[in-house]
Amino acid sequence: MLARLLTFLAVTLVxxxxxxxxxxxxxxxxALGDTPSTMYPxxxxxxxxxxxxxxxxxxxxxxxxxxxxxTTAGFIGxxxxxxxxxxxxxxxSNAAQMKRWNSSVPTGQLEQLQASVxxxxxxxxxxxxxxxxxxHGVHQITAVGSPKSPVYPSNVVTxxxxxxxxxxxxxxxxxxxxxxxxxxxRTSVHGIRNAKGDPKTAECASCHGSHGILSAKDVKSxxxxxxxxxxxxxxxxxxxxxxxxxxxxxxxxxxAKSVHGVALLQKNDLGAxxxxxxxxxxGAAPPGVESVSKVCGTCHALNADLxxxxxHKKAFDERHLPECETCHGNHAIIVATDKLLGVSPEAVCSRxxxxxxxxxxxxxxxxxxxxxxxxxxxxxxxDSLVENAEQKGMEIGEAKYKLREIRQARLESRTMVHSFNxxxxxxxVTKGLTVAxxxxxxxxxxxxxxxxxxxxxxxxxxxxxxxxxALWLFIRRLERKQVREETVTNNSSIS
Amino acid sequence: xxxxxxxxxxxxDDRVHLGDxxxxxxxxxxxxxxxxxxxxxxxxxxxxxxxxxxxxxxxxLYYKGSEDLAFExxxxxxxxxxxxxxxxxxxxxSANLFILAAFIHMFSVFFEKSYRPPRExxxxxxxxxxxxxxxxxxxxxxxxxxxxxxxxxxxGTDIAGVIPLVGKPMMIxxxxxxxxxxxxxxxxxxxxxxxxxxxxxxxxxxHLLLVQRQxxxxxxxxxxxxxxxxxxMPFFPNFLLRDLLFWLIVLNVLAILAVFFPWExxxxxxxxxxxPAGIRPEWYFLFMFxxxxxxxxxxxxxxGEVLGILLFALAGILWTLVPFWDRxxxxxxxxxxxxxxxxxxxxxxxxxxxxxxxx
Numbered sequence: 001m002l003a004r005l006l007t008f009l010a011v012t013l014v015x016x017x018x019x020x021x022x023x024x025x026x027x028x029x030x031a032l033g034d035t036p037s038t039m040y041p042x043x044x045x046x047x048x049x050x051x052x053x054x055x056x057x058x059x060x061x062x063x064x065x066x067x068x069x070x071t072t073a074g075f076i077g078x079x080x081x082x083x084x085x086x087x088x089x090x091x092x093s094n095a096a097q098m099k100r101w102n103s104s105v106p107t108g109q110l111e112q113l114q115a116s117v118x119x120x121x122x123x124x125x126x127x128x129x130x131x132x133x134x135x136h137g138v139h140q141i142t143a144v145g146s147p148k149s150p151v152y153p154s155n156v157v158t159x160x161x162x163x164x165x166x167x168x169x170x171x172x173x174x175x176x177x178x179x180x181x182x183x184x185x186r187t188s189v190h191g192i193r194n195a196k197g198d199p200k201t202a203e204c205a206s207c208h209g210s211h212g213i214l215s216a217k218d219v220k221s222x223x224x225x226x227x228x229x230x231x232x233x234x235x236x237x238x239x240x241x242x243x244x245x246x247x248x249x250x251x252x253x254x255x256a257k258s259v260h261g262v263a264l265l266q267k268n269d270l271g272a273x274x275x276x277x278x279x280x281x282x283g284a285a286p287p288g289v290e291s292v293s294k295v296c297g298t299c300h301a302l303n304a305d306l307x308x309x310x311x312h313k314k315a316f317d318e319r320h321l322p323e324c325e326t327c328h329g330n331h332a333i334i335v336a337t338d339k340l341l342g343v344s345p346e347a348v349c350s351r352x353x354x355x356x357x358x359x360x361x362x363x364x365x366x367x368x369x370x371x372x373x374x375x376x377x378x379x380x381x382x383d384s385l386v387e388n389a390e391q392k393g394m395e396i397g398e399a400k401y402k403l404r405e406i407r408q409a410r411l412e413s414r415t416m417v418h419s420f421n422x423x424x425x426x427x428x429v430t431k432g433l434t435v436a437x438x439x440x441x442x443x444x445x446x447x448x449x450x451x452x453x454x455x456x457x458x459x460x461x462x463x464x465x466x467x468x469x470a471l472w473l474f475i476r477r478l479e480r481k482q483v484r485e486e487t488v489t490n491n492s493s494i495s
Numbered sequence: 496x497x498x499x500x501x502x503x504x505x506x507x508d509d510r511v512h513l514g515d516x517x518x519x520x521x522x523x524x525x526x527x528x529x530x531x532x533x534x535x536x537x538x539x540x541x542x543x544x545x546x547x548x549x550x551x552x553x554x555x556l557y558y559k560g561s562e563d564l565a566f567e568x569x570x571x572x573x574x575x576x577x578x579x580x581x582x583x584x585x586x587x588x589s590a591n592l593f594i595l596a597a598f599i600h601m602f603s604v605f606f607e608k609s610y611r612p613p614r615e616x617x618x619x620x621x622x623x624x625x626x627x628x629x630x631x632x633x634x635x636x637x638x639x640x641x642x643x644x645x646x647x648x649x650x651g652t653d654i655a656g657v658i659p660l661v662g663k664p665m666m667i668x669x670x671x672x673x674x675x676x677x678x679x680x681x682x683x684x685x686x687x688x689x690x691x692x693x694x695x696x697x698x699x700x701x702h703l704l705l706v707q708r709q710x711x712x713x714x715x716x717x718x719x720x721x722x723x724x725x726x727x728m729p730f731f732p733n734f735l736l737r738d739l740l741f742w743l744i745v746l747n748v749l750a751i752l753a754v755f756f757p758w759e760x761x762x763x764x765x766x767x768x769x770x771p772a773g774i775r776p777e778w779y780f781l782f783m784f785x786x787x788x789x790x791x792x793x794x795x796x797x798x799g800e801v802l803g804i805l806l807f808a809l810a811g812i813l814w815t816l817v818p819f820w821d822r823x824x825x826x827x828x829x830x831x832x833x834x835x836x837x838x839x840x841x842x843x844x845x846x847x848x849x850x851x852x853x854x
Contacts, residue, residue: 393757395573457754468743475736
């Protein structure tokens with residue numbers, strides 16, 4: 001007992017500022033040897049001169065337990081539930097108070113916490129899910145920048161995992177939320193570096209935020225699909241920040257202009273991939289050469305299957321060429337047009353195939369390009385003929401509907417390119433060309449019918465007009481005859 | 496006449512005494528005056544009705560009156576059947592010209608006050624035929640089962656549904672249920688090809704019989720002129736040949752319209768699709784439709800739309816019964832108020848139709 005008292009006195013004399021008044025709470029509780037009072041001298045609040053009563057209330061100047069812990073003097077005991085965060089907020093949400101402690105810590109954390117996904121009611125239905133102490137701890141709270149802090153970059157992942165790795169606990173709030181984030185994170189480049197003590201690599205709070213964490217389904221969340229690229233960009237597009245890692249910082253700029261980036265960022269197409277779609281999120285890592293087609297194949301399944309069964313698969317593997325990326329690129333993937341196919345200088349096939357190197361592939365590429373060009377031309381002609389016939393008021397609904405089949409065949413042929421099989425490709429293109437020929441024929445017939453109608457109209461109008469004129473002349477002749485007969489009858493009756 | 500022709504004529508004459516008919520027609524005279532041209536619009540309306548009957552029967556050879564097949568059958572008719580496009584276009588155009596000709600005929604009779612005794616029944620039968628003509632137009636509009644017709648029918652039957660007391664049951668009767676569905680199409684088809692033509696034929700028979708029996712109406716005051724001062728022309732062959740001349744001109748106009756402005760088919764109706772922009776009824780309903788659009792939702796304690804419909808119904812009834820309340824014309828006196836009412840009606844219809852077309 002004496003030893004404890006001496007220790008307490010030694011610690012107090014060393015750490016408490018000289019002007020500090022005696023904290024009778026600590027004196028008694030330390031003498032009793034309870035854990036909180038033993039821990040508290042290591043707490044940043046203690047160092048700032050904040051007494052136990054700062055959170056627990058009561059009179060720290062009285063050595064009489066009755067008076068010190070008198071509830072009429074404001075003693076609240078151990079705060080529970082929301083009262084914990086309310087106790088913290090008494091100072092942390094008060095800018096003037098924080099200024100007095102010479103602190104630059106922002107004062108909006110409680111508001112952010114209350115608005116966050118952790119600010120929702122817990123399953124008991126009384127208090128919020130998380131309080132300040134859930135992450136920052138209690139009685140031995142250190143500055144966020146201290147390696148001892150549970151929210152320090154190398155510690156925060158295990159702090160979050162205390163709940164998020166607990167399947168039973170998480171299931172009670174969100175059964176669909178995975179609980180393997182930490183395991184995945186440990187396999188990621190970020191996680192490996194974090195484990196080595198690198199505070200700069202991304203951890204939970206880097207992407208999800210801290211006090212104001214929102215559900216990933218919330219459009220305002222930093223990990224909502226359309227926000228992910230800019231979240232990753234914060235570090236990965238900063239040359240100064242990334243300098244020591246020796247990786248490029250132009251991924252975001254390239255991605256934003258790519259077909260995927262335009263779809264996600266400009267068209268808000270949530271089906272389009274963000275960074276995490278290819279690299280993973282918690283287990284983020286660059287896909288290896290051998291797994292690129294698996295990554296792309298998640299969405300482009302048919303293309304990936306065709307490629308895997310094609311002769312290119314073996315050739316690429318042997319040369320350690322990343323499969324899809326070799327022709328399409330990675331972050332700066334542009335819209336794949338037919339120009340990529342063939343043997344022209346802009347075609348990707350010609351990078352490996354020439355009349356000298358791999359000549360069979362060169363010939364197949366040239367044939368495929370000629371076929372797809374011919375299908376495109378046939379589609380354009382059929383389209384134009386149908387439009388022309390429609391503009392002339394001809395009923396050509398069925399042919400117009402069949403135009404879709406040509407387009408479908410063209411899309412199929414662009415997929416079939418990945419088989420690099422001339423026969424299969426030819427079959428798809430021929431199907432499209434057959435429909436295009438039928439549609440073109442129908443449209444031409446409609447246009448011929450249009451001319452026929454005009455001629456028919458001219459002839460029938462002429463016949464009707466001639467009949468009308470003849471009838472008019474007949475009426476006039478008849479009426480003149482009637483007048484003459486009437487005149488003769490009148491004259492004869494007069495005479 | 497050739498010998499064979501004479502023999503045939505004699506054969507028929509022996510049995511039905513054609514000579515009597517020719518003699519009757521030969522004694523029939525049509526008044527000739529500055530408004531004689533309007534007499535021909537009755538004949539033109541009849542001619543257009545006959546075209547409707549003939550083209551309608553031809554359309555029936557291919558049309559299938561069901562929700563799943565109606566649109567496709569018209570599409571087939573227009574694109575695959577020889578001259579199918581022409582038949583449909585002529586049917587649609589002549590339907591519109593028929594209403595136009597009937598309007599002209601009605602207004603000419605109205606301004607000439609030809610409805611005055613003893614021709615009240617002729618006027619009434621004509622008015623009923625005009626209403627049936629509206630019914631033909633409304634029911635026929637839906638038959639292609641295209642998007643515009645579907646939603647226009649929905650709006651049209653909705654309007655009918657707001658009439659107090661009888662509106663809702665009438666709407667359900669017309670639609671064959673709460674909504675416009677295949678059941679609506681089936682009964683509109685039935686009305687269009689069976690019920691309405693049957694009624695129309697009876698009324699047409701009465702109308703023509705009355706015209707033949709009573710002859711053409713003379714302008715007000717002309718009855719008192721001495722017979723020697725009256726200019727006339729024989730109904731047969733002079734008037735009938737001129738009628739034929741008009742018919743040929745109308746036929747030419749119809750052919751030009753059908754070829755240069757073929758009646759569009761549009762998109763197939765889809766009950767789940769949003770209503771397309773620019774839904775409007777046929778032009779002859781447009782002035783009423785536009786008026787209802789301009790009326791405020793509530794007029795004092797009465798619903799604006801209900802009031803509008805009731806006012807149109809009242810105006811229609813008064814117009815139809817004009818022979819019975821225009822006492823001046825009945826006495827052979829000029830009735831300027833009636834003329835002003837007629838001019839007002841024409842101006843109103845024209846202005847609101849144009850507004851409906853523009854906005």
